[in-house]
Amino acid sequence: MSTAETATVLDLPELETETGAAFETIEIDPEAKLTLGIETSCDETAVAILRGGSDVLANVISSSAPLHDKYGGVVPEVASREHVQAINPAIEEALMRADLTLWDLSAVAVTAGPGLIGCLVVGVAAAKSLASVLEVPLIGVNHLEAHIYANFLEHAEFRPPAVGLIVSGGHTLLVRMHDHGLYEIVGQTLDDAAGEAFDKIARYLGLGFPGGPAIEQAASGGDPAAIRFPRAIRDGFDFSFSGVKTAVLNYIRKEKAQGREPNIPDICASFQEAVIEVQVEKTIRAAESFGVSNVFVSGGVAANSRLRQWLGESCKQIGARLFYPSPIFCTDNAAMVACCGYHRLARGIRSSLDIVADPNLPLA
Numbered sequence: 001m002s003t004a005e006t007a008t009v010l011d012l013p014e015l016e017t018e019t020g021a022a023f024e025t026i027e028i029d030p031e032a033k034l035t036l037g038i039e040t041s042c043d044e045t046a047v048a049i050l051r052g053g054s055d056v057l058a059n060v061i062s063s064s065a066p067l068h069d070k071y072g073g074v075v076p077e078v079a080s081r082e083h084v085q086a087i088n089p090a091i092e093e094a095l096m097r098a099d100l101t102l103w104d105l106s107a108v109a110v111t112a113g114p115g116l117i118g119c120l121v122v123g124v125a126a127a128k129s130l131a132s133v134l135e136v137p138l139i140g141v142n143h144l145e146a147h148i149y150a151n152f153l154e155h156a157e158f159r160p161p162a163v164g165l166i167v168s169g170g171h172t173l174l175v176r177m178h179d180h181g182l183y184e185i186v187g188q189t190l191d192d193a194a195g196e197a198f199d200k201i202a203r204y205l206g207l208g209f210p211g212g213p214a215i216e217q218a219a220s221g222g223d224p225a226a227i228r229f230p231r232a233i234r235d236g237f238d239f240s241f242s243g244v245k246t247a248v249l250n251y252i253r254k255e256k257a258q259g260r261e262p263n264i265p266d267i268c269a270s271f272q273e274a275v276i277e278v279q280v281e282k283t284i285r286a287a288e289s290f291g292v293s294n295v296f297v298s299g300g301v302a303a304n305s306r307l308r309q310w311l312g313e314s315c316k317q318i319g320a321r322l323f324y325p326s327p328i329f330c331t332d333n334a335a336m337v338a339c340c341g342y343h344r345l346a347r348g349i350r351s352s353l354d355i356v357a358d359p360n361l362p363l364a
């Protein structure tokens with residue numbers, strides 16, 4: 001028998017609001033709810049099934065990254081074509097891994113934006129069809145909010161108020177989470193996203209795509225103090241990575257012009273150190289100035305172990321606690337989408353079936 005069939009129906013006593021109106025009294029046990037999450041905002045076709053708010057029953061990720069490798073970045077048309085081919089098999093695979101059928105699902109959550117429009121529409125169309133046929137709630141989710149919710153998958157103690165970084169291939173945001181669904185962007189990048197800087201340097205060095213993991217690996221054999229690349233540490237909370245990126249490119253050109261073979265491990269380690277120092281400095285300063293003791297980091301770049309280690313140590317020094325997801329939940333996945341959808345639905349938020357994908361959907 002499936003989990004959905006064994007879901008408990010609670011017969012709660014009637015509750016009165018201050019104004020005397022009655023709350024709804026019968027609710028399915030939220031911990032038994034089965035939420036299907038769908039993520040297609042960039043180059044991952046991801047489908048996950050979540051029981052309650054944190055029990056990941058299936059987490060299927062099919063990436064088209066190898067097809068983009070020779071271009072050094074995601075080609076939108078190629079990515080959307082791959083989503084069309086991968087979405088149904090990914091849904092079937094997730095159901096199989098969770099040992100469920102479509103009819104067991106209680107809700108469908110989907111990334112509605114931001115992202116590549118031709119990619120988003122594939123997931124949104126699939127989610128709408130499922131929610132409509134199964135007659136279950138549809139929840140449109142903001143991809144950036146979902147990255148924050150990746151922290152709720154594994155950390156029961158994580159809760160707002162919190163401040164943290166969302167660092168991915170498309171975004172670099174310093175966010176204050178006042179409460180569930182209540183965000184304030186306190187800083188963002190003025191040029192490249194953090195992950196984009198990693199990807200561009202990796203492309204230049206011929207290390208492949210995505211560049212972050214390749215740079216981290218090369219950096220492990222290098223000296224982070226070998227080259228002093230510039231840090232754009234300014235008064236505010238905004239970021240700029242184009243200066244360090246240009247400095248690295250100029251350094252490599254100069255080395256080659258002088259007949260020297262650039263030391264790739266040293267360059268990667270020194271570049272990584274410069275980029276991470278800025279992220280740590282601003283996050284810690286934000287946590288201190290807002291008096292917040294819960295700090296998070298999420299998004300693809302949060303998989304970087306040097307960032308996790310440095311930020312963790314700095315949080316300890318100011319008496320704050322750092323939360324980050326496992327690497328598999330840092331990069332794009334649908335478990336975080338299902339988790340975000342679960343929390344939205346728990347607050348009574350659901351989308352109508354005519355929801356449209358929005359490539360520029362704002363977080364706050």
Ligand code: KG4
Nearest residue numbers: 168169170195210211212300301304331332
């Ligand atoms: O969150 P994500 O999967 O997709 C977007 O929403 O953009 O992030 C992908 C980005 C890529 O730029 C990739 O190079 C970077 O995350 N990344 C990393 C690491 N793993 C992935 N950057 C630094 N170190 C890593 N270990």
Ligand code: ZN
Nearest residue numbers: 168300331332
């Ligand atoms: Zn992402």
